[in-house]
Amino acid sequence: MKRDSRLSWVLHALIHMSQSDTSVTSDTLAGWMDTNPVVVRRTMGLLRDAGLVRSVKGPGGGWSLCCDPEKTSLRHLHEVLGDSGLFAIGVKTENPTCLVEAAVNRRLTEAMTEAEALLLARLDDITLADLLTDFEGPDGDFFGHRRAPPS
C-alpha cells in the first residue's frame, strides 16, 4: 500500500526553514526534499492557508515559517495536510445490509478508532520545537543540504 509521506517531508522542510534567516524558494525546497517545485507550492500552500508559513513573490521571495514551533504540533500539521485517514486497511462497505458484515465492521472500526486516537494523541504531543531539540546542528550550515549545487 502506498504511504502518504507528505507529513514527513513537510516537517523536514519546516525545520530547515526555521534555521534559515532568509526565505527559501520552492525550487530549493524541492531539491532538498527530492520532489517537485509545484508539489512543494501545492503542499506548502495548505500550510500558508492555515497561517503556518508565509509566501512572498518576486526576487528574494520564497517561503518562511511564521508560526511558533512550540505551539505547532504534528497532529495539527497532519490535519492541515488534509486528513485522509491514518490507516491502510478499512471496511469494504460502509453501510452494509448484511448483519454479519455490520458486526465485522463494528469490531474492526472499534479497534482502529482506538489505535487512531492513540496515534493522534502522540502526534499532538510532539511539536516542531521538539524536533528542533532532537539534534545539534552547527550554526550556519544546512544539516546536510546545500543552497545550490557546487559549480
Next chain:
Amino acid sequence: MKRDSRLSWVLHALIHMSQSDTSVTSDTLAGWMDTNPVVVRRTMGLLRDAGLVRSVKGPGGGWSLCCDPEKTSLRHLHEVLGDSGLFAIGVKTENPTCLVEAAVNRRLTEAMTEAEALLLARLDDITLADLLTDFEGPDGDFFGHRRAPPS
C-alpha cells in the same frame, strides 16, 4: 489513499462459511462479497496455505472453514493476508543522510510503532468466535444473502 478491505470481507466470508453445512463456491462468495471469483480464489488461497480453510475441486466442491473459530484471531488473519503495513502515512526516505530528516523519521516512526502495537494487540484479542456471538442469526438463512438469485 486507497484502503485494503480484504480483512474486512474475508471475515465476512469466513463467518458465512462457518454457518454453512456445505462448502461454498468462489462464485457464490464473490456474489456475497461483491467481488470477483478469481479474487476470492487468490485471497482464500492464502488462508488455505495457512491451514485455515479447505478447498475442494469438482461438483459439490468449494470452500469450507477448517480452523477453530475460538483460536483464530483477526491479527493472525491480517498477517496471513500479507502484512503490508497498517498505516497510510510513512516516512519519505528510509535511511536519510540529513540529520534533520533522520530526527523527523525517528519521532514519526516511534509514534506509529506504538499505535501499531496497540492495534495489533486489539486484533489479537478478537477471534472469529467473538464475531459469531456478536449477532443472533436465525438458523437456516444466510443473514441477508441468498444462495442463488431468484429465478
Next chain:
DNA sequence: GTTTCATGTAACTTTGTATATTACGTAATT
C-alpha cells in the same frame, strides 16, 4: 516601465497499487 524572479494554479501525464477480467489448465464427480 520592462525585465527578472518567484509564487498560484489549472490541466495534463506518469506511476504505483489494488482489483477485476480473461483464458486456460487441473482435478474430481457424475
Next chain:
DNA sequence: AATTACGTAATATACAAAGTTACATGAAAC
C-alpha cells in the same frame, strides 16, 4: 466424456498520488 469448480498466469481497468507543463500574477530591481 461431460460437467463442475479450483489454480493461476497474463492482462486490463480504476484510481489516487506525484510529477510535469504551461501560463498567469505579483513584487522587486534596474
